[in-house]
Amino acid sequence: MNDDFYRIRRLPPYVFAEVNAMKAAARARGEDIIDLGMGNPDGAPPQHVIDKLTEVARNPRAHGYSASKGIAGLRRAQAAYYSRRFGVDVDPDSEVIVTLGSKEGLANLAQAITAPGDVVLAPNPSYPIHQFGFIIAGAAIRSIPAAPGPEFFTRLEYAIRYTVPKPTVLVIGYPSNPTAYVADLAFYEQVVAFAREHKLWVISDLAYAEIYFGDVPTPSILQVPDARDVAIEFTSLSKTYSMAGWRIGFAVGNRTLINALTRVKSYLDYGAFTPVQAAAAAALNGPQDIIGVNRQLYKSRRDCLVESFGRAGWDIPPPQASMFAWVPIPERFHNLGSMAFAKQLLTEAGVAVSPGVGFGEEGEGYVRIALVENEQRIRQAARGVKKFLAK
Numbered sequence: 001m002n003d004d005f006y007r008i009r010r011l012p013p014y015v016f017a018e019v020n021a022m023k024a025a026a027r028a029r030g031e032d033i034i035d036l037g038m039g040n041p042d043g044a045p046p047q048h049v050i051d052k053l054t055e056v057a058r059n060p061r062a063h064g065y066s067a068s069k070g071i072a073g074l075r076r077a078q079a080a081y082y083s084r085r086f087g088v089d090v091d092p093d094s095e096v097i098v099t100l101g102s103k104e105g106l107a108n109l110a111q112a113i114t115a116p117g118d119v120v121l122a123p124n125p126s127y128p129i130h131q132f133g134f135i136i137a138g139a140a141i142r143s144i145p146a147a148p149g150p151e152f153f154t155r156l157e158y159a160i161r162y163t164v165p166k167p168t169v170l171v172i173g174y175p176s177n178p179t180a181y182v183a184d185l186a187f188y189e190q191v192v193a194f195a196r197e198h199k200l201w202v203i204s205d206l207a208y209a210e211i212y213f214g215d216v217p218t219p220s221i222l223q224v225p226d227a228r229d230v231a232i233e234f235t236s237l238s239k240t241y242s243m244a245g246w247r248i249g250f251a252v253g254n255r256t257l258i259n260a261l262t263r264v265k266s267y268l269d270y271g272a273f274t275p276v277q278a279a280a281a282a283a284l285n286g287p288q289d290i291i292g293v294n295r296q297l298y299k300s301r302r303d304c305l306v307e308s309f310g311r312a313g314w315d316i317p318p319p320q321a322s323m324f325a326w327v328p329i330p331e332r333f334h335n336l337g338s339m340a341f342a343k344q345l346l347t348e349a350g351v352a353v354s355p356g357v358g359f360g361e362e363g364e365g366y367v368r369i370a371l372v373e374n375e376q377r378i379r380q381a382a383r384g385v386k387k388f389l390a391k
């Protein structure tokens with residue numbers, strides 16, 4: 001029997017599994033590990049969202065299969081969000097689809113639009129599904145820089161000129177995970193112009209749309225006129241409303257891409273549980289105070305991390321957005337690499353972080369620190385770091 005499965009063969013061992021296993025073992029031994037590894041929000045959605053969930057769940061008619069592309073009310077709520085937040089009007093029927101979290105949507109869109117051997121341009125380092133969604137679908141990845149600087153377009157030009165077959169898709173995502181890089185509208189204008197010229201689909205991941213710390217709100221690529229000719233954008237309730245476990249995300253934009261994703265999903269799922277979708281609509285339509293509260297929470301934690309780790313002897317470049325800091329490992333540990341450094345930090349300081357190499361080879365030399373523990377715990381982590389660095 002052949003057990004060398006084509007798709008499994010294309011997946012390298014999960015880099016984070018090693019650190020996760022060590023973390024679990026340390027906790028099983030009773031050690032207090034401060035987990036700044038996984039980007040799992042520690043908050044909860046507002047009460048009116050929970051109330052809507054339970055109210056609809058009490059309806060005996062709400063327990064059947066739901067709608068694969070999402071209930072109409074939720075798609076309308078997402079269209080209303082794009083209108084008020086970005087000034088972009090989209091048709092909830094043909095330009096919006098609900099996904100089981102944005103990760104599912106990204107993976108299934110990759111399945112829908114990729115043929116084995118296609119070449120896809122994806123950032124390195126990146127959130128793993130940006131690359132592996134396409135690798136699972138049989139594509140080859142050509143890496144592009146994660147930073148939206150001048151080199152981005154130089155490398156893109158090269159990739160288009162010298163790659164055979166010609167790339168079909170460009171993946172971007174700002175504010176980025178793991179790097180916390182941010183992009184402005186001028187960058188998106190250039191991306192759209194480039195994609196139109198070279199007939200590339202653009203997939204934009206805007207999971208951290210609402211977690212920005214400056215005065216200028218994060219833009220959407222769909223604010224660029226004509227972006228819809230080439231682009232689709234994913235957003236998520238996971239971080240905005242602290243609803244990661246609910247698995248509700250969206251894709252908005254180009255009708256052909258929305259159609260392709262809708263088609264594939266219609267074979268694969270029946271949509272999220274209707275009460276979850278109704279409560280998700282309540283999150284988008286109801287009071288929005290939680291967005292500001294969450295933004296302030298992550299900002300305070302960022303400031304606390306930068307200040308306390310800095311005093312402990314480890315300089316943290318302050319992220320301008322997202323819930324992560326992307327941090328060079330201290331100089332004297334450079335030869336270790338990010339994996340071995342993360343393991344040492346775990347065993348010696350009791351602090352779990354994500355090794356940068358887990359996000360792609362360009363992530364080597366860095367670790368990602370997630371702002372998912374409270375300030376007291378971040379300060380406790382800093383004390384552990386200080387002792388570790390003093391050894």
Ligand SMILES: Cc1ncc(COP(=O)(O)O)c(C=O)c1O
Nearest residue numbers: 101102103127177207236238249
């Ligand atoms: C950049 C990025 N996109 C997508 C996701 C997945 O979000 P969701 O919970 O909507 O699947 C994450 C989660 O960490 C992320 O960091």
